[in-house]
Amino acid sequence: MRRSSTRRSSRMADEIMRELGRVIVRETQDPRLEFLTITGVRLNKDFSIAEILYTHYQGQSKELDQSLEKAKGFFRTALGKNLKLRYVPELRFVWDSFVQEMVYDGKP
Template sequence: MPKEFSRIDRIADQIQRELAQLIQREIKDPRLGMITINAVKVSRDMGYADIYVSLLTTEDLTEESPEVQESLAVLRKSAGFLRGQLGRAMKLRMVPHLRFHFDRLPGKSRRIDSLIDEAMGRKPVVDRSDDPESED
């Protein structure tokens, strides 16, 4: 028999959906990059929600990268506003405090994928040697 989702899991999923829309529509700070919310984990007592975000870029970023630090600072500064908007949108009696974290998993997975490709002797899907821009 399949396990049902708990209330905390459903709330975390809803927070993830609502925050994605709120960040895209309401936060107009130019320092904020293209943010993806990868996961939301809500504590059992609904006191805190840990939001794991990543930035959409072509380069591998770490938590110490200036772009990541700037984006996290903007998100942390707007956490109170986002929490209030979440309360209105979700109609929760108690809205958890929002804590934003950089998610290192996408970078690690790209690294592991490249190591596997290298070990298997596979070529990249996109061959950069035939790029017309590189001949200039």
């Protein structure tokens, strides 16, 4: 995926991150997504794909990945309605290992 680095893509990524966080907190009823944290959004050059970086306090798990995959359509619909986008990008959820590496840098 070729990432975009324009001001427009940065603003759009921030809006998607903010709105997705709001939807997860207020509208999602899946208890597995309760403590999910969206840490960033990266868009490709034509805004057709959005990589959503996330973490969870319990770490990465298959259950969490499955629930995100299951809720992907709900998230896209909510983003389209709330942000009034003509085209909502495909959402790809990617575990953000940066936070774990910062916390667990090998020191006890």
